[in-house]
């Protein structure tokens with residue numbers, strides 16, 4: 027992870043991220059100009075801030091690296107589904123399964139545990155685990171909604187390399203941010219200049 031770009035790291039949210047946490051998750055590992063990358067879920071503390079900002083976790087939830095890994099793993103599966111949707115190619119079955127698993131694995135009840143010496147009792151899931159599984163379920167359900175709703179037709183990948191973000195198109199705009207739009211226009215102008223020289 028390159029930390030040198032932290033100052034100007036993440037551009038403002040891409041269109042559609044506010045309505046779709048799945049889109050925001052997909053966009054949380056950024057490829058930036060100059061070969062830099064930044065991961066908004068790079069550490070458990072960053073992952074917790076990311077969830078808190080979206081109302082998906084309370085302050086001081088105490089996320090661990092295991093939780094952050096689960097978020098990053100769902101992100102890769104959702105990114106794979108978005109790529110399939112945008113390119114019109116079939117989805118990887120593993121990505122579909124991962125989204126369905128996250129959606130249905132929400133702990134709803136304390137489980138029955140039957141110990142040989144102490145007998146039966148009910149055990150609540152670990153609060154942080156329950157919280158992360160709830161967040162994963164909300165994001166996974168949103169991914170399923172995003173892929174099947176009318177919004178899916180507006181889903182596109184940012185057309186300004188090396189940007190790897192997705193967005194919901196409004197009109198003809200095909201960039202995730204003005205920064206990406208400016209860079210794409212500058213690249214086109216440069217290509218025109220060098221072609222005529």
Ligand SMILES: [Zn+2]
Nearest residue numbers: 184189202206
């Ligand atoms: Zn972009």
